[in-house]
Every structure is written in C-alpha cells, then in structure tokens.
Amino acid sequence: MARKKQYNEEEVIEKATALFWKNGYEATTVRMLEKEMGINQFSIYSSFGNKQGVFLESINAYKKRIRSITDKLSKSNNGKEGIKQYFYDFLEFAKEDDKNRGCLVTNTVNEIKEDGDPVIMEQLMDFANDIKQLFVDNLLQEKDNTIEEAARQSNYLMNSLLGLSVSSKVFDQSQLNDTIEFTFLNI
Amino acid sequence: MARKKQYNEEEVIEKATALFWKNGYEATTVRMLEKEMGINQFSIYSSFGNKQGVFLESINAYKKRIRSITDKLSKSNNGKEGIKQYFYDFLEFAKEDDKNRGCLVTNTVNEIKEDGDPVIMEQLMDFANDIKQLFVDNLLQEKDNTIEEAARQSNYLMNSLLGLSVSSKVFDQSQLNDTIEFTFLNI
DNA sequence: ACTAAAACTAAGCGTTTGCTTAGAAATAAA
DNA sequence: TTTATTTCTAAGCAAACGCTTAGTTTTAGT
Numbered sequence: 001m002a003r004k005k006q007y008n009e010e011e012v013i014e015k016a017t018a019l020f021w022k023n024g025y026e027a028t029t030v031r032m033l034e035k036e037m038g039i040n041q042f043s044i045y046s047s048f049g050n051k052q053g054v055f056l057e058s059i060n061a062y063k064k065r066i067r068s069i070t071d072k073l074s075k076s077n078n079g080k081e082g083i084k085q086y087f088y089d090f091l092e093f094a095k096e097d098d099k100n101r102g103c104l105v106t107n108t109v110n111e112i113k114e115d116g117d118p119v120i121m122e123q124l125m126d127f128a129n130d131i132k133q134l135f136v137d138n139l140l141q142e143k144d145n146t147i148e149e150a151a152r153q154s155n156y157l158m159n160s161l162l163g164l165s166v167s168s169k170v171f172d173q174s175q176l177n178d179t180i181e182f183t184f185l186n187i
Numbered sequence: 188m189a190r191k192k193q194y195n196e197e198e199v200i201e202k203a204t205a206l207f208w209k210n211g212y213e214a215t216t217v218r219m220l221e222k223e224m225g226i227n228q229f230s231i232y233s234s235f236g237n238k239q240g241v242f243l244e245s246i247n248a249y250k251k252r253i254r255s256i257t258d259k260l261s262k263s264n265n266g267k268e269g270i271k272q273y274f275y276d277f278l279e280f281a282k283e284d285d286k287n288r289g290c291l292v293t294n295t296v297n298e299i300k301e302d303g304d305p306v307i308m309e310q311l312m313d314f315a316n317d318i319k320q321l322f323v324d325n326l327l328q329e330k331d332n333t334i335e336e337a338a339r340q341s342n343y344l345m346n347s348l349l350g351l352s353v354s355s356k357v358f359d360q361s362q363l364n365d366t367i368e369f370t371f372l373n374i
Numbered sequence: 375a376c377t378a379a380a381a382c383t384a385a386g387c388g389t390t391t392g393c394t395t396a397g398a399a400a401t402a403a404a
Numbered sequence: 405t406t407t408a409t410t411t412c413t414a415a416g417c418a419a420a421c422g423c424t425t426a427g428t429t430t431t432a433g434t
Binding site: 189190191216217218228229232237238 | 390391392393394395399400401402
C-alpha cells in the first residue's frame with residue numbers, strides 16, 4: 001500500500017537528544033538536526049511536527065535514559081548516602097568524552113527563562129519536582145528526620161545539584177568531588 | 188566642527204545590560220537593543236563596533252554595579268559570616284521587581300558553552316575566579332584554616348552560589364534562605 | 375502490471391538575523 | 405555665512421532561520 005520509513009524514530013531522536021544536550025534548544029538549528037539525525041527536513045516535520053516536537057521527544061528520551069540512575073536512587077534505602085551516590089552517578093551520566101554537558105533539563109531551564117514556551121516549561125518543572133521528591137523520600141529514611149526538615153534539606157540538595165550541573169562544565173573532577181563531599185558533611 | 192552625540196554611552200549601556208541580563212546574549216537582538224537603548228543601529232555600531240562589543244561593555248557595566256557587594260565582601264573580616272552575607276546581598280542584587288534574573292555572568296557561561304566566543308569566555312572566567320579568590324581570602328580569616336582547606340571550601344561555596352543563581356529564578360525566597368543557611372552549616 | 379498511498383529529495387517560501395550604506399540634519403570653526 | 409565634520413534616519417544587504425511544497429521514488433494490495 002505505501003512506502004516504508006527508512007529510519008527508526010527512536011534512533012533519530014537519540015541523535016537529536018545529543019545535539020540539544022550539547023548545544024541547547026535555540027542554538028540547535030533544523031539544518032543541524034537534519035544532518036545529525038540523518039533524515040531530511042520533510043521527514044523531521046512529518047514525524048515530529050516541528051522543532052519543538054523534536055525537542056519534547058528528546059526530553060522524553062533523556063528522561064528514559066536518566067531513569068537508570070533515578071531508579072537506583074528510588075530503590076536505595078540508606079538515606080543521604082544514596083543521594084550522595086546519585087550526585088556521583090549524575091556526573092558520570094552527564095559526561096561525554098572528557099567534557100561534561102550538565103543536565104539537559106537544567107540547561108534548558110537556564111536558557112528559555114520564564115517567558116519561554118509554557119509546554120516546555122511545565123515538562124521541566126515536573127522533572128525537577130520528581131527528583132526533589134526522591135530526595136525527600138530518601139531523607140526520611142534517616143532516623144529522627146521530620147518531613148519539614150527533609151523538605152528544607154531537599155531544597156539545599158537540589159541547589160547543590162543545580163550548581164553541580166553548572167560547575168561540571170567548568171571545573172575539574174577533583175574540585176567536583178570536594179564539592180560533593182562538603183555538601184553531605186552536615187545533613 | 189561637528190554634530191554632538193545625542194546620547195550618553197554609559198546610559199545606553201546600562202539599558203543594554205538590563206536587556207542582556209533578562210534575555211541572555213543570543214536571544215537579545217540588535218532590534219531589541221535599538222529600541223531599549225533608544226538609539227539607531229548606526230549609533231550602536233558606531234559606538235560599540237558590533238553586538239559583541241555592546242555585550243562586553245554590558246559585562247563591564249555589570250561588574251561595576253556588582254562591585255558594591257564584592258567590595259563589601261573584600262572589606263569584610265569576619266570569615267565565613269561575611270561570605271554568607273554576600274550570598275544574601277547577591278540575591279538582593281539580582282532581584283528585579285519580584286523576579287530574579289540570576290547572575291549575568293553565570294547566565295552567559297550557561298548559554299555560550301565551551302565553543303563560544305573565546306574573548307567573552309575569558310572575561311567570564313576571570314570574573315568567577317576573582318570571586319572565588321575573595322572566598323579564599325575570607326575563609327583564611329577563620330582560625331586554624333589552611334590554604335588547602337580554604338581552597339576546597341571555596342569550590343564548595345562557588346558551587347552553591349552558582350546553584351543559587353539558577354535556583355533563584357525558580358524557587359521562592361524562603362526556600363533560598365533555607366538553602367543559604369544549610370550551606371554555611373557545613374563549613 | 376497497475377494503482378493508490380506514503381516517504382523520499384530538493385528547491386524555495388517568508389521572516390528575522392547582524393550589519394552596512396546613502397543621504398539628510400546638525401554643529402562649531404573659519 | 406560658509407564649510408568641514410560628525411551624527412542622525414531609514415532603507416537595504418546577504419545569510420540563516422523554521423517550515424512548506426512540488427515532484428519523484430518506493431511500496432503493497434488489486
């Protein structure tokens with residue numbers, strides 16, 4: 001009846017994700033996507049609607065990939081030690097060759113700001129809140145920790161993780177290790 | 188002999204700074220600058236060469252403005268307590284109406300990445316290192332603190348400050364206060 | 375083999391980007 | 405007042421942007 005697609009949508013989105021991760025949303029042009037994904041602009045628009053559609057699918061692909069370490073955290077039951085391990089896992093996850101790309105979601109929050117596309121913004125907020133909730137869950141595994149205290153600590157830890165997403169692009173591994181160790185000293 | 192300039196270069200750069208601070212470098216177009224600065228594109232290019240020239244002058248204007256709080260830190264002599272005050276001062280400094288714009292320099296580092304313009308990148312790195320050095324100086328005011336320990340602590344504090352630059356755009360004041368208080372418990 | 379539907383290629387659409395330029399308006403020395 | 409010099413306005417440049425479309429190729433049911 002009709003011709004077959006010569007590409008796999010999941011595969012080309014993986015490649016788009018890498019581009020967005022490296023360059024950000026605005027700086028990634030449709031011509032770059034065309035080249036990296038290995039398919040024509042027509043195919044891009046026919047499969048994903050528009051550039052934003054490609055990006056939203058890339059965010060989904062990113063979430064799926066990072067689930068390997070968030071799952072590890074949600075299964076962890078040794079309190080703050082599990083979160084600390086998540087910090088180290090995240091640094092490894094975001095590493096590409098010897099460079100660190102930070103977190104795709106954090107990068108995007110930084111880029112598109114408050115007047116950015118509301119659909120994308122909501123996606124990003126949900127993602128951050130999910131991780132923060134994982135922190136709270138793990139912090140409550142520590143004995144004598146109240147919900148209020150865990151909430152405060154999770155704010156502190158999220159701040160540190162956001163900082164790490166930025167720092168990892170600029171500072172070297174030993175500086176990052178120091179940062180993580182200090183972060184978990186007194187909670 | 189010749190016609191007089193109808194604008195003051197410092198004044199129009201102040202307005203350009205506000206625009207870059209709010210929107211970032213790439214998202215700020217020359218047409219937007221034209222409108223905000225209140226002068227024609229010809230005047231912009233004749234005074235500052237190109238868009239990057241306007242931005243570099245804006246970075247200088249930003250540095251001059253933030254000097255009010257960095258000066259306070261460099262004059263401070265009560266160790267980590269002075270740095271903590273700097274964190275609160277920074278949040279106040281970056282506030283615009285009820286929104287927080289973060290740090291112009293941090294925003295730009297996040298935006299232009301490693302393959303960005305080397306001239307801009309160097310400016311940004313110098314700025315970050317200057318602040319980090321101020322942290323070290325103040326940390327050495329604490330008794331029994333070694334240079335190595337102060338260096339490690341300054342990495343941790345810079346990470347927290349970078350995180351705060353991001354967090355302040357998303358979280359509310361009480362969450363930020365909790366974060367700062369927790370940050371200084373550890374050192 | 376024929377045909378209809380989907381997927382391909384490649385050219386090109388209108389808009390916006392950073393930047394330039396032709397020409398008018400203003401200024402101060404002569 | 406004339407003249408030389410600079411600043412102004414406004415139109416326009418090539419290139420790059422996101423996106424579309426005309427026309428060809430491939431496929432599977434008849």
